[in-house]
Ligand SMILES: Nc1ncnc2c1ncn2[C@@H]1O[C@H](COP(=O)(O)OP(=O)(O)OP(=O)(O)O)[C@@H](O)[C@H]1O
Ligand SMILES: Nc1ncnc2c1ncn2[C@@H]1O[C@H](COP(=O)(O)OP(=O)(O)OP(=O)(O)O)[C@@H](O)[C@H]1O
């Protein structure tokens with residue numbers, strides 16, 4: 191499903207170039223539940239943004255479902271994102287002038303689903319993450335962990351083939367965190383590929399495989415049997 | 418240092434009123450190192466914002482260093498904030514058009530400290546949080562955990578009497594997290610009062626006292642001997 195070979199990525203900063211990904215090799219098969227761990231600043235969000243077709247890379251190749259993701263027009267990139275991917279951003283990126291329900295329903299709005307149906311599906315997901323009573327709140331009327339759960343619900347609503355989640359439990363207490371992991375595991379059990387960037391060992395322990403990133407390269411992998 | 422009696426706080430939402438703090442009693446003496454835990458949405462950030470004189474409350478009393486914090490003019494509120502408090506926000510609130518160094522130095526700029534001196538102190542703090550090589554980066558050129566560490570450094574630079582930190586390690590890996598906790602403990606050892614809202618039991622375990630919030634009230638306290 192995801193095949194990455196020798197990906198290099200640098201950021202331009204004026205005359206300087208800062209190399210952040212220094213030759214990443216990674217294969218994730220359809221239906222896997224995988225976590226990515228690594229120190230703050232090691233390149234996890236950068237890698238996830240490349241997987242999410244949200245950012246370019248300078249060298250190497252990224253194949254998503256067999257198609258090379260390189261030099262895509264914005265139209266093609268948007269097509270692949272909308273048809274394959276659900277993304278939970280590290281900083282949530284909710285629309286500030288839409289309430290929680292509208293934010294969650296957004297992907298279905300783009301898919302031209304009727305208002306009645308998309309709002310019903312959005313309500314169901316909000317219930318799954320314990321936010322049924324916050325549906326009408328605007329993002330600035332939500333706590334940090336509530337915004338995070340709205341972002342998670344939004345990433346799942348269009349039932350995408352691949353879910354990319356950047357530290358999805360960072361703002362959650364342990365009980366809510368477990369609730370979210372149950373949701374991800376259920377989605378994975380239905381055949382979806384799930385990739386979770388996390389700092390928390392307890393979260394990684396619930397995934398079958400953990401990729402350890404350090405200084406822009408994959409250092410090693412660990413496997414959790416029965417996860 | 419901090420004395421809270423029967424604080425009640427509600428948010429207005431159109432015709433509705435949502436009561437979030439339902440009678441909080443809390444005393445924190447000078448020099449204590451205290452953590453606050455509780456479920457997502459239980460009122461922790463709301464309480465910390467009241468302690469930080471960033472938000473009002475409807476009933477009860479909040480005394481900071483013996484002075485009642487109620488119905489203060491913005492000028493007086495700003496005076497108390499600048500003279501007593503350092504605040505680490507859950508969503509960082511960095512200035513987007515200033516680099517990391519300038520963001521950290523900001524409190525000293527307001528205190529009219531010379532540029533040379535404030536930049537030197539800011540560099541020292543950036544080194545303490547492992548970000549010396551990111552001093553020139555703008556916030557949108559920093560990772561999530563790097564932004565968090567810039568916010569922490571900024572809260573500490575003016576050597577405030579009271580540090581209020583809202584989930585300061587939420588975006589950090591365990592090693593960087595330990596580095597930050599060492600910094601908080603060192604600051605506390607020098608006589609400062611430190612209040613840390615956290616979801617992580619390992620962080621709370623490093624504080625002498627943990628206040629457990631639930632549904633807008635203090636449920637109970639736990640004590641960690643030798644922390
Ligand atoms: N736009 C940018 N320009 C320059 N450098 C950048 C930019 N964005 C990120 N960086 C740098 O790239 C490195 C990797 O960033 P990234 O956000 O991928 O880290 P991360 O592993 O997700 O960290 P965290 O765990 O703190 O979220 C960091 O050291 C950061 O300073
Ligand atoms: N401006 C607002 N208007 C209405 N309700 C609000 C507003 N801000 C926060 N709330 C609600 O108040 C409650 C407490 O919010 P608060 O941010 O204090 O929670 P928290 O304990 O910090 O949660 P988290 O651990 O997720 O950060 C939440 O249920 C939230 O929905």
Ligand SMILES: [Mg+2]
Pocket residue numbers: 234235236280356560561562
């Ligand atoms: Mg990141």
Ligand SMILES: [Mg+2]
Pocket residue numbers: 333334335461462463507583
């Ligand atoms: Mg909060």
